[in-house]
Amino acid sequence: MAPGDEWAKRIEQVGRESALSQSTLKQSTQNLIRQLLFSGIMVPGEIYSANSLASHLGISNSPAREAMMALAAIGLLEPVRNRGFRVVELSEHDRYEVYEMRVLIEVEAARQAATRDIGIEAIENIVRLAQRSIEALPSTREDPALPYLNADHDFHMAVVDSIGNSRWSKTISNLRDESRVNGAYRYLKDSQGLQHSAREHVDIAKAVQERDPEKAAALMLKHLEYARPKNYPPAS
Structure with missing residues (x-):
């Protein structure tokens, strides 16, 4: 399984186990991604798709993309045009x-x-x-x-x-x-x-x-x- 599929499958499982209301969807999705980042499932250099994340969680693309953009704003991810988001690697x-x-x-x-x-x-x-x-x-x-x-x-x-x-x-x-x-x-x-x-x-x-x-x-x-x-x- 490709790295992008693996991380999405893992977050899908967590998402099924969490009762996420629409009002907290963006924040909850953001928190789940942070856990995948810290656990090493999402790795530096790999590109991850907001569409794939949304599909596995059964949500629309908008909150998934918003969550990833919020993490990009604080330097954890970076947008890759027409492809998704890459995990930032520190020198x-x-x-x-x-x-x-x-x-x-x-x-x-x-x-x-x-x-x-x-x-x-x-x-x-x-x-x-x-x-x-x-x-x-x-x-x-x-x-x-x-x-x-x-x-x-x-x-x-x-x-x-x-x-x-x-x-x-x-x-x-x-x-x-x-x-x-x-x-x-x-x-x-x-x-x-x-x-x-x-x-x-x-x-x-x-x-x-x-x-x-x-x-x-x-x-x-x-x-x-x-x-x-x-x-x-x-x-x-």
Whole structure:
């Protein structure tokens, strides 16, 4: 089966299992495509048709195309004239730019989360999501990494969201999506990297809970090393 057919068949199955109302069709379709991107079913360089997606979901072309255009607008897909959409592939330099931007925002977000009066509910949510990332770790090498990657995303976004700066949150969410689509962190699954990363979440959450801003910032800076391309220097 061609890659384009495989991804459409997988999303067809998910679509059948989800009760999607017309009012949420575009957003739901967009979320489903994001999951296929992050799981590696949709791969960089391949071209995927909105018509094929719509056909397998039993919906009109319009919401399928709108969902793919929305993902193109944030840099995850790119339109290919008269053919469909291609998954965007990041260069090593692109990845380093993403890493640098994440360091600038996420390290300061961790510091601010431990400094500001973000409220006990936000702190407990950060701690809870750190623990959830431990629970979402794959049990074996054969288990999919996507549940952990989703838990990882939720934890990082909880730290940034706790500051209450919507532009920081939007920027980090988009940057994380760009890097995850390209499967940059799959090597972590075979090197115990996911387990190490999850334990670092717990340490960061504890520093926030203990109201230790410099420790929280230092731990986040160290943690983000997993996102740095090997041939580039650490951010200062």
